[in-house]
Every structure is written in C-alpha cells, then in structure tokens.
Amino acid sequence: MSEYEHAGGSKLYLTVWGWLLGLTVVEVLLAYRHLSVTVMLVILVGLSVIKAALIISYFMHLRFERLSLFLTLFPALVFCIVLLFTFFPDAMRLYQLRYP
Amino acid sequence: MSSTKAEYVTRGSLWEGGAAPYAIGSKKLGMWLFIIADALTFSALLIVYSYLRFATPHWPRPFHTWPSITMATLMTFVLLSSSVTMVFGVLAASRNDRRATVKWIIFTMIGGLAFVVLHSNEWLGLIHEGVTPFGNPWGEPLFGASFFTLTGLHMTHVIVGVIYLGIIATGFGRGKFSSEDVEVSGLYWHFVDLVWMFIFPMVYLLSNAAMGGAH
Numbered sequence: 001m002s003e004y005e006h007a008g009g010s011k012l013y014l015t016v017w018g019w020l021l022g023l024t025v026v027e028v029l030l031a032y033r034h035l036s037v038t039v040m041l042v043i044l045v046g047l048s049v050i051k052a053a054l055i056i057s058y059f060m061h062l063r064f065e066r067l068s069l070f071l072t073l074f075p076a077l078v079f080c081i082v083l084l085f086t087f088f089p090d091a092m093r094l095y096q097l098r099y100p
Numbered sequence: 101m102s103s104t105k106a107e108y109v110t111r112g113s114l115w116e117g118g119a120a121p122y123a124i125g126s127k128k129l130g131m132w133l134f135i136i137a138d139a140l141t142f143s144a145l146l147i148v149y150s151y152l153r154f155a156t157p158h159w160p161r162p163f164h165t166w167p168s169i170t171m172a173t174l175m176t177f178v179l180l181s182s183s184v185t186m187v188f189g190v191l192a193a194s195r196n197d198r199r200a201t202v203k204w205i206i207f208t209m210i211g212g213l214a215f216v217v218l219h220s221n222e223w224l225g226l227i228h229e230g231v232t233p234f235g236n237p238w239g240e241p242l243f244g245a246s247f248f249t250l251t252g253l254h255m256t257h258v259i260v261g262v263i264y265l266g267i268i269a270t271g272f273g274r275g276k277f278s279s280e281d282v283e284v285s286g287l288y289w290h291f292v293d294l295v296w297m298f299i300f301p302m303v304y305l306l307s308n309a310a311m312g313g314a315h
Contacts (some may be wrong), residue, residue, distance in 0.1 A: 031305035044301040060291045069122040091154035
C-alpha cells in the first residue's frame, strides 16, 4: 500500500516543485531577451521538455514504475510526434509561395 | 487468476504470464494509455498552431506583458502548485488517511478553479478586443480558431479534472474508492498540468518573438 510513499518523501516533491517554478521563471525572463526566434524556440521547448520530464518522473511517478511501462508508452509517443513534424517544412514554403 | 496488489508488487521482474505485466493495476494502465492518446491530440494542436504561425506573415500577437503574460505566468504557478497538493493527496491516500486526502484534493480543486477563472478572464479580454474563431481586428482569422481550439480543449480538461477530483474526493471520503483510484485521478491531473507547460511557452511566451519572415 505504501510503495508510493517509499519512493520519495514530501521533501522530494517540494524540491521538484521548486525546480519547476524556477524553470518557469527562467522561461519568462528568457522571453524578454532579444534572441533570434529559432534560438528562443529551441531553448523554450528544451526547458519545457525538462519540466515535462520532471512532472512525469516524479509527480506521475513513472521513475518508480517498471521500465517496461515506460518503454511501452513513450517511444511510440515520441515516434508519432516526430511523424507529425513531417509536414512542418511546408509552413515555410507556403509563405514563399503566397501571392503578395 | 487472482492478482491482489501485494501479489503483483512482490513478483519478480520478468513477466511470467501473470495478470499484471507492468506491476500496476488495470485502472492505472488504462489512464496511462488515455494520457498517451491525449498527449498526441495536444501535440497535433500545438503543431497546428506553430505551423499556422510560421506560414502566416502577420500572425497576431496580442499577448502583452500586462495582463496576458503576467496572468499566464500566475496561472502556471497555480497549476504547478495544484499538482503538488495532488501529490500530497495521493501520499495521504496511500497512508489511508481519509481526512487529509480529501483536504488536499479540495486544495487541488481550488487551484483548478482558480485557473479556470483566470483563463476565462483572459478569454473575455480577447473576445472584448474582437477576437472570434472566425476573425479578429489584426487580420489573420486562423489565429482565433487555433488559439480557442487549443486553449479551449485544455480548459475543458481542467474543468473535467475538477469534476473528476470532486467525485474521487467524495467517494474516497466515504470509503467507496481505493487509494489506487486517487492515484489514477492524480495521473490525470498532472497530465493537465503538463500540457499547460507546453501551451504557456509556445503560445504566450513566443508571442514576444518576431516570427514569420515579414518582421
């Protein structure tokens, strides 16, 4: 019954919460830097992926589940998301092809 | 084949044809599968939003520091904090401490409701400026359609989550539901939180950056 508790005390969750809040502040500050869009996009998405990983591993407890559960769920998800990006280069091309 | 929780937790690491190959209950596995499917839906919507933004020379950027970005940051904090209260609810449920579980879940629901109120306020502000799913004062009509679809679906998830948590809190308080039910509802709530962690930077924060070639 208490394997959830054994996985980490409330201190661990508060630490993760602190990290998540900190990363959010970093993201907001970053949005006011004059960086190129590509750099900003990469950093913002990167930080979001780190936040998502923290939430999934600790809050959603996946770190303390069996590896087989992770392997069943996530590689397929990542693969499908990558497939969705197949269409993305068209977004830049459409702009070039537009009539003024 | 009987599979009590204790049995599948103590079993060895290899699946020996038992009832629980992942050593979790079927409810939890079901919620995980739902979350993966839902994650794909939200990924598709986020990619649609980014695609349209790249493909459009004058994508509207109505999110200013005040009120939009400040409010969205506050909403992020509210949602993250409600995730932590949910974790404490699940911890209390695993100790079978009913009163504490209900208390923490109610805190989580308050966080969710605060998010819905703040976000509705944000929506009303945009609607007041003339944004509809079919047009807006700044030109590109697809902005309203993609923005309202993406954030609307997320807000629907938050509202459904608050109702779900209410049912779970009532049932657990009366001893009808097990601690696993609380944990499964927690998974859903964290997922809703997680989705916002992508909407917030992609829609609000990137609004500060010039994009789309023309700028």
